[in-house]
Amino acid sequence: MKKFKTAVLLLGLSLFALTGMAQPTANEILDRVDRNMYSENSIVESSMTIHGRRGSRTMTVRTFAVGDRQAFSEYLSPPREAGTKMLKLENQLWIYSPATDRIIQISGHMLRQSVMGSDLSYEDMMEDHKLTDVYTATLNGTEIINGRPTYVLQLKAKASDLAYDSRRIWIDSERYVPLLEELFAKSGQLLKRTTLSEVKQIEGRWYPTKMVFKDMLKQGDGTEFNVTSIQFNQDIPDHIFSKASLRR
Amino acid sequence: MLLAIKLAYRNLIGAGLRTWLNVLVLSFSFVVIIWIKGIMVGWDHQAKTDMTQYEIAGGQYWQETYDPFDPLTLDISHALIPAEVMPEIEAGDMEPTLLIPGHIFPNGRMQGVTIRGIRSGQSIWKLPTEKLDTVVDAIPAFIGLLMASSNKLETGDLVTIRWRDANGTFDAAEILIVDIFSSNVPGVEAGQVYIPLERLEELTLLEGHATILSYRDPEAPRAELTGWTLKPKEVLTRQVDELIKTKSTAQTILYGILLLLAMLAIFDTQILSIFRRQKEIGTYVALGYTRREVVGLFTVEGTMHAVLAAIAASIYGLPILYWQAKVGWTLPMDASDFGMAMAQTLYPVYTIGLVISTVLLVLITTAVVSYLPSRKIAKMNPTEALRGKLQ
Numbered sequence: 001m002k003k004f005k006t007a008v009l010l011l012g013l014s015l016f017a018l019t020g021m022a023q024p025t026a027n028e029i030l031d032r033v034d035r036n037m038y039s040e041n042s043i044v045e046s047s048m049t050i051h052g053r054r055g056s057r058t059m060t061v062r063t064f065a066v067g068d069r070q071a072f073s074e075y076l077s078p079p080r081e082a083g084t085k086m087l088k089l090e091n092q093l094w095i096y097s098p099a100t101d102r103i104i105q106i107s108g109h110m111l112r113q114s115v116m117g118s119d120l121s122y123e124d125m126m127e128d129h130k131l132t133d134v135y136t137a138t139l140n141g142t143e144i145i146n147g148r149p150t151y152v153l154q155l156k157a158k159a160s161d162l163a164y165d166s167r168r169i170w171i172d173s174e175r176y177v178p179l180l181e182e183l184f185a186k187s188g189q190l191l192k193r194t195t196l197s198e199v200k201q202i203e204g205r206w207y208p209t210k211m212v213f214k215d216m217l218k219q220g221d222g223t224e225f226n227v228t229s230i231q232f233n234q235d236i237p238d239h240i241f242s243k244a245s246l247r248r
Numbered sequence: 249m250l251l252a253i254k255l256a257y258r259n260l261i262g263a264g265l266r267t268w269l270n271v272l273v274l275s276f277s278f279v280v281i282i283w284i285k286g287i288m289v290g291w292d293h294q295a296k297t298d299m300t301q302y303e304i305a306g307g308q309y310w311q312e313t314y315d316p317f318d319p320l321t322l323d324i325s326h327a328l329i330p331a332e333v334m335p336e337i338e339a340g341d342m343e344p345t346l347l348i349p350g351h352i353f354p355n356g357r358m359q360g361v362t363i364r365g366i367r368s369g370q371s372i373w374k375l376p377t378e379k380l381d382t383v384v385d386a387i388p389a390f391i392g393l394l395m396a397s398s399n400k401l402e403t404g405d406l407v408t409i410r411w412r413d414a415n416g417t418f419d420a421a422e423i424l425i426v427d428i429f430s431s432n433v434p435g436v437e438a439g440q441v442y443i444p445l446e447r448l449e450e451l452t453l454l455e456g457h458a459t460i461l462s463y464r465d466p467e468a469p470r471a472e473l474t475g476w477t478l479k480p481k482e483v484l485t486r487q488v489d490e491l492i493k494t495k496s497t498a499q500t501i502l503y504g505i506l507l508l509l510a511m512l513a514i515f516d517t518q519i520l521s522i523f524r525r526q527k528e529i530g531t532y533v534a535l536g537y538t539r540r541e542v543v544g545l546f547t548v549e550g551t552m553h554a555v556l557a558a559i560a561a562s563i564y565g566l567p568i569l570y571w572q573a574k575v576g577w578t579l580p581m582d583a584s585d586f587g588m589a590m591a592q593t594l595y596p597v598y599t600i601g602l603v604i605s606t607v608l609l610v611l612i613t614t615a616v617v618s619y620l621p622s623r624k625i626a627k628m629n630p631t632e633a634l635r636g637k638l639q
Contacts, residue, residue, distance in 0.1 A: 219356030
């Protein structure tokens with residue numbers, strides 16, 4: 001009987017040790033996500049569908065991005081929006097509207113406005129800090145999301161000047177891509193939810209090609225992003241990320 | 249002069265229906281002009297009273313970056329309440345208000361609002377702030393009727409409200425609508441949510457901050473406060489003055505047309521009188537009247553239309569104007585669409601100055617219109633006139 005107890009104890013300890021080795025820390029998980037989601041640079045063509053109360057409208061956009069600091073987007077359709085361009089350099093954002101032939105800098109409080117009536121604000125689009133830099137992450141267990149095993153990470157703001165006080169992210173524990181993200185107010189009220197799906201292997205990395213952003217306080221089906229093509233680590237000329245390219 | 253008046257009176261009465269038709273049209277002008285001007289004075293009075301009772305009190309200090317027409321700067325438009333006004337605030341003669349931009353989500357729709365932090369114990373406005381003392385789990389809040397009807401909200405409803413604190417971090421909570429008030433001031437109703445000041449300060453990490461300081465006494469001399477802009481009552485009500493001035497100009501055209509019609513009738517009457525009464529004019533001159541006196545006689549006769557009209561207007565117009573002052577005039581369209589302090593029913597206010605100025609306006613205009621055709625008399629040859637020959 002005594003031998004049996006010792007064997008059970010040893011087995012238990014071994015399992016615990018194995019589990020501890022198998023389960024990465026929250027920061028390690030976020031690092032692996034970053035490696036999947038971020039690249040030196042990328043060229044993305046996507047469509048953005050805004051589901052409103054009066055119907056839906058879809059825009060197609062081509063985006064050139066270098067890291068998470070520089071981005072240049074050009075709206076390709078519909079004709080009403082075609083030619084609208086956005087340039088993001090560090091924490092500054094400019095928009096060019098062909099209808100007025102003017103370049104407007106979106107700054108300060110205007111960053112809090114909605115992008116083309118979507119569920120995203122310019123500020124949401126501008127977010128370029130690494131989550132591990134500004135949030136303290138803790139691993140809250142595992143869950144199954146859409147049939148995929150996920151790690152559930154709880155993120156709490158380190159600084160007091162972040163738009164969202166806390167976040168919860170469900171990360172595919174095999175592919176290391178986020179499948180669901182929830183953003184919370186200081187009071188704990190759920191404000192926004194992002195659902196990521198249609199994860200595809202592109203150039204050796206897993207990448208979600210469909211994202212649905214939803215303001216949880218509003219009715220409606222949110223804003224949908226569909227990545228139609230993505231190329232990583234391309235040769236993007238520097239002149240694209242200049243104000244002069246907005247008028248071209 | 250007395251003889252001229254007597255003669256003029258006899259001639260007018262003698263003219264019969266023609267005189268009374270002129271008098272009737274002119275008296276109608278009297279009543280309408282006094283009524284329109286009364287409505288304007290009443291509106292001015294009502295708008296300023298309502299603004300005082302619900303919005304501006306006796307005057308305000310605005311935090312220097314506050315601009316009511318620029319909602320994008322609202323979240324930076326606040327500052328610590330200056331120490332020098334604290335005794336006035338403690339005495340209840342000044343009220344701090346903190347304005348924070350936010351959104352409410354009635355029935356899942358997003359609506360931009362201004363969250364107004366206001367003290368529950370205030371007494372300088374007629375707002376139902378005592379209801380903010382209601383003890384509930386959610387944040388007690390009251391709103392204006394305009395806001396309630398546009399968002400289909402009722403007392404007892406729970407609505408989610410979202411705002412950002414001083415650091416820009418989102419926060420959200422439920423508010424309970426504890427009361428709905430009605431004023432005639434759209435600025436304090438449309439898109440405004442009132443919650444306790446202390447609660448808003450705590451939620452936004454802005455303890456001791458305010459956007460507007462409203463004081464009770466408009467007459468007391470006010471000191472300048474560093475970082476704040478003094479807005480006396482007359483500055484805050486300037487918008488009303490300007491709008492009423494614009495409206496008055498439009499109304500002047502309306503009653504100008506009315507007066508023109510009446511004056512046209514009098515002008516015609518005068519022309520006809522001079523044409524038909526040439527022998528009479530010749531007789532006056534033959535009896536020793538100077539031409540100037542004859543012109544005066546005809547001018548008095550014409551002007552007397554206005555005197556008779558004033559008497560007629562007072563007979564039937566006074567009861568009408570009195571009745572209007574009691575029941576008011578209800579606007580045929582929604583007054584809240586005007587975007588400024590305007591009641592749905594306007595009550596005319598008739599001042600002595602208004603009545604006197606109207607009487608003088610009509611009298612002088614009638615005198616001028618009566619005089620103009622009478623000038624022809626001065627050019628008449630009395631002999632020809634006596635013979636009744638057309639000149």
